[in-house]
Amino acid sequence: MSRLLMTGNAAAAWGARLAGVEYVPAFPITPQTEIIEMLAGWCERGEMSARLTMYESEHSMVTGAASAAATGVRTFTATSSQGLLYAMEMVFAAPGWRAPFVLVNVSRALASPITLEPDHTDVLAARDSGFIQIHCATCQEVLDSVLIAYRLAEHPRVRLPVLVNQDGFHLSFTREPVDLPEEARVRAFLPPFDAHQAGFRASRPVSQVVAVLGGSPYSYFRYQVHLAQREALDVYDELAAEFAAAFGRHHGAIETYRCDDAEVVFVLIGSLAGQAKQAADRLREAGLKVGVVRPRLLRPYPASALRAALRGKQAVAVVDQNLSMGSGGVLYAELAGALQGCEYMPLLVSFIGGLGGRDIGDAEFFAMANEARDAARRREVPEPRLLYTARELRELRKLQAIAGTGGVQEETR
Amino acid sequence: MKTAANILGDALFATGYEVQDAPRYGAERRGAPMFAYVRAADRTIVERGAIVTPDLVVVADAGLLGIPAAGVMQGASEATWLFVNSTEPAQAIRAQWRYPGQVVSWPAGFTPPAMHNAAATSASCAGAAARMLGVIARETFESALIAQSTGRSAGAIETTRSQGLAAFDAMGGVDRCVPEGGEHPATPPASPDWIELGADDAALAAPDIYAQATSEQARTGLWRSHRPVIDYEHCNRCSWVCSTLCPDSAIRVDEDRTPRIHYDHCKGCMVCVLVCPAHAIRQVSEQAAQAQEIEP
Amino acid sequence: MSEQPYKSLKDLPRSHALSPGTAMCAGCGGLEALHEALDVLGRKTVVVNAAGCMTLLANYPYTPFHGSWLYTSMASAPAGAQGVRDALDILRDRGRLADTDDLTAVVLTGDGSAYGMGLSATSAAIERGLDFIYLCYDNEGYGNTGQQSSAATPHAAKTSTSAGTQGYAGEKKDLFAVWAAHKPSYVATVIGADPLDLARKVQRAAALKGPRLILALAPCPTGWDFDPGDTVEIGRLAVKTGIWPLKEYADGRIVHTRVPNPRVPVEEYLTRQGRFRHLFEPERNDALIAAIQARVDRYWDDVG
Known part of the structure; x- marks a missing residue:
């Protein structure tokens, strides 16, 4: 095992290489492109024994990935943002094929307006697709999660594609130390893909992915994907334990940080968790017992683990780096659903922050924790809040002044 | 049959009823047997989908009666009237297929349009049904026939109109024979027998067909x-x-x-x-x- | 598949590789061409399908195939074929697939996908040199949804979105030329009504590698509004009038495999179909009929 500085993108590429991936359908998009460039270089130089095919769109790329997986080869692909959305028809179709493969999504905020910086609205649009979703907070986790993802995807009780998510820029372009596991040990943890009887062979014809008539067979097949996801909850725990035994790093379905005695807990996903942990430490120094809960698995949703972690807390500040227009934060609504009807459950307070890569600093984590605690004391659920300051609005007005007001009068603005 | 249902729906609506009509499509294309439903009531209709207990079943293709898979008799009871687009005597049809309720076919001497003339067949079947319900005035039915032919040639409109009315007139002997359906029974329905669905092996749980040429079991x-x-x-x-x-x-x-x-x-x-x-x-x-x- | 070239109709396969019992319309010209092509290709095929009429060839638990089938989406069937082909190659290279277990990837789409939504994926598959056969059943409209106009709809045809007195205002896209411009291995037009010409072309395509298109005009009783029994006759008229030239492209050359001489006036083809009835009723539209004839004449003048 060697310890190297590498970006999240490099970690994803190394994950695919160490996993013994045989096929890589590819298409470029910022901030993911580096992954396929690295893989292409390795394939070209013979350092990785895989075939990389450039497709002409993400929609075709995901079709190709699912088709190759259905034919019985270990397949890896990656995309981001608009690309994930362009592929969305096939992202929703592929889980029903029950063909296992891994897709790394590098989260980037969606148009409009178009931007390059991260938030999670892209990956959450794929939430209901049937893909399993693993959300990473460090570059190490990206690499490790790709390895675990193949075991999970190919597990006989699961057989579903897995999406491993990392934040654009904060992980994708950020170098940090990563333990690179030895190939032999990876192979012991992750043997070659056993497709069992799946795949197209002249001697074993099959008609795959056929239409059904009527809601009854449709309900059965769709619900089977859901049930396979529920199976994946248990399978994931087993695999995480096995991975920890082999490599000394445990990546649970949820990560908890200083939660045991916490009064207020931040719930959030992705690399922003680091900021939250640091804020929790400082808040504790200031006298407020704060913890952090970070779901790594978002699909299947680890509801019982979240209930166990949050039971008895006073307040939870859910920080959603996404926006469901007309409703609010996606994590908040999901968590409220998971806790509904449980005893000793905390008051939930919703914050929308970090859209399009906007930073969230210590001061804001302090304010969120205090607002959540105060709300719990008052037993009142405040309106969801967008993290947006007076200074930001002033700066925006300056931009609008340059852009012109489009006929809007000064006083009505 | 969709057109027949639309004609009947239009006529019942113009008469003052609340109406719901709908075709039911399968995977099959034109030429395959198909169903359509019409509901009429003097109050808002909240029920939707297939009619489970029909008051009247209209069969345009008598050939389907002998084929259980066609499901023509589904939901029919002693109280369900059956109209068959056939010149065979009703009693003979009833005996042949052991139909539990009342059967009506075309009266002696009436010549229905040829089956391959779908528009005329729809019009005449709608005419028979309208008369058996007995609540639709002749002029109202005529307007419905014309309305459903919109966009067709003048000749086609006239064929539809005359065939529909000829059927309506020919069925005077069974005017208003179908009584209005009753209310739902007061007893609560039986338990739906829900089960807890378990996860099956992925090979079984995917919409994949491992056997070959199974379409031969589909009787097109x-x-x-x-x-x-x-x-x-x-x-x-x-x-x-x-x-x-x-x-x-x-x-x-x-x-x-x-x-x-x-x-x-x-x-x-x-x-x-x-x-x-x-x-x-x-x-x-x-x-x-x-x-x-x-x-x- | 027979190794000997088909010399006469007597040589054509007598067993069918596609079973009956499908949901296609009675008299479907696309199904006719598909089964004739599969009869030649045999059962060692994986048919990768795009959304269209033939999506419902297989509906659970019924399939007409003796070989394999994979449904993808309207836009990405060639990408599905790419994934399958690449995976089969990988498996073969690694000794996990016996040569006898290998399959020919056959994309099957209608004109809606082939001329429109799937064209980008098709172009890319050709430029990558994908080893596949693309079989398009071209019924000149979005037939599965009730025949709206597509990029394959001929000028003046009535569709459910061009139901005015002049019919469809656009021109039928020349997909043969679009393919040929990519310089693929093989491109051919066929029609189910001429099974010998079709079988020869499919046989020739099967012997080649790389991207190959078999483009079948698919007379459509429902979409074109004619009696299902007339499917073959209308197909023959499409060829005899010169409206549907039977030709092939290989090695940079285009060869016409049937040259109608003398050509039957287009009117004979048009009058047989409800979708052109507005050219004759209530009044004859001589200008439009002449324009259609002129376009056909110009084509044949140009090819000499």
Whole structure:
């Protein structure tokens, strides 16, 4: 095992290489492109024994990935943002094929307006697709999660594609130390893909992915994907334990940080968790017992683990780096659903922050924790809040002044 | 049948009823048996979907009666009236198919339009149904016939109008024979027998077909109103023309070069009749062919 | 598959590789061409399908195939074929697939996908040199949804979105030329009504590698409004009038495999179909009929 500085993108590429991936359908998009460039270089130089095919769109790329997986080869692909959305028809179709493969999504905020910086609205649009979703907070986790993802995807009780998510820029372009596991040990943890009887062979014809008539067979097949996801909850725990035994790093379905005695807990996903942990430490120094809960698995949703972690807390500040227009934060609504009807459950307070890569600093984590605690004391659920300051609005007005007001009068603005 | 349901729906609506009509489509394309439903009530209709207990069943293709898979009699009880687009006496139909309720067919002397004329058949079936319900005035029904022919040629509109009205007039003997359906029974419905669905093996839980050529179990022969019949005395055993050009691969050639039509699957397109170089295939009405099969 | 070239109709396969019992319309010209092509290709095929009429060839638990089938989406069937082909190659290279277990990837789409939504994926598959056969059943409209106009709809045809007195205002896209411009291995137009020409072309395509298109005009009783029994006759008229030239492209050359001489006036083809009835009723539209004829004449003048 060697310890190297590498970006999240490099970690994803190394994950695919160490996993013994045989096929890589590819298409470029910022901030993911580096992954396929690295893989292409390795394939070209013979350092990785895989075939990389450039497709002409993400929609075709995901079709190709699912088709190759259905034919019985270990397949890896990656995309981001608009690309994930362009592929969305096939992202929703592929889980029903029950063909296992891994897709790394590098989260980037969606148009409009178009931007390059991260938030999670892209990956959450794929939430209901049937893909399993693993959300990473460090570059190490990206690499490790790709390895675990193949075991999970190919597990006989699961057989579903897995999406491993990392934040654009904060992980994708950020170098940090990563333990690179030895190939032999990876192979012991992750043997070659056993497709069992799946795949197209002249001697074993099959008609795959056929239409059904009527809601009854449709309900059965769709619900089977859901049930396979529920199976994946248990399978994931087993695999995480096995991975920890082999490599000394445990990546649970949820990560908890200083939660045991916490009064207020931040719930959030992705690399922003680091900021939250640091804020929790400082808040504790200031006298407020704060913890952090970070779901790594978002699909299947680890509801019982979240209930166990949050039971008895006073307040939870859910920080959603996404926006469901007309409703609010996606994590908040999901968590409220998971806790509904449980005893000793905390008051939930919703914050929308970090859209399009906007930073969230210590001061804001302090304010969120205090607002959540105060709300719990008052037993009142405040309106969801967008993290947006007076200074930001002033700066925006300056931009609008340059852009012109489009006929809007000064006083009505 | 969708058109018949629309005509009936229009007429009932114009009469003052709340109405719901809908076709029910399957995977099959034009030519396959299809259903349509009409509901009418003097209050808002909240129920939707297939009618489970119909008051009146209208069968445009009498050939479907003998085919259980067609489901023509589904939900029919002693209280359900059955109209069959046939000139056979109603009592004979009732006896032949052991129908539990009352059966009506065309009165003696009435000539219904040919089955392949779908628009006229729809109009006449709607006419029979309208008269059996007995709540639709003749002028109202006429307007509905015309309204549903919008966009067609003047000749086609006139055919629809005259066929529909002829049927309406011919059925005077059974005017208002179908009583209005009653309320739902007061007893609560039986338990739906829900189960906890478990996860199956992925191979089973995917919409994949591992067996080959299972479509042979689908009896598309039900679609036919006419069938091609090979006159083997004239067939010149060319060994390929009908079999190759049959879109459905429903004609197989034996070892001795004799073509065999698979009637379970033949949809009755009649391509083979028109392409046979020896003119050895003729078109026979399905009803006549079936009758011959039953009483050879 | 027969190794000997088909010399006459007597040589055509007598067993069928596609079973009956499908949900296609009675008299479907696309199904006719598909089964004739599969009869030649045999059962060692994986048919990769795009959304269209033929999506419902296989509906659970019924399939007409003796070989394999994979449904993808309207836009990405060639990408599905790419994934399958690449995976089969990988498996073969690694000794996990016996040569006898290999399959020919056959994309099957209608004109809606082939001329429109799937064209980008098709172009890319050709430029990558994908080893596949693309079989398009071209019924000149979005037939599965009730025949709206597509990029394959001929000028003046009535569709459910061009139901005015002049019919469809656009021109049918020349997909043969679009393919040929990519310099693929093989491109051919066929029609189910001429099974010998079709079988020869499919046989020739099967012997080649790389991207190959078999483009079948698919007379459509429902979409074109004619009696299902007339499918073959209308197909023959499409060829005899010169409206549907039967030709092939290989090695940079285009060869016409059937040259109608003399050509039957287009009117004979048009009058047989409800979708052109507005050219004759209530009044004859001589200008439009002449324009259609002129376009056909110009085509044949140009090819000499």
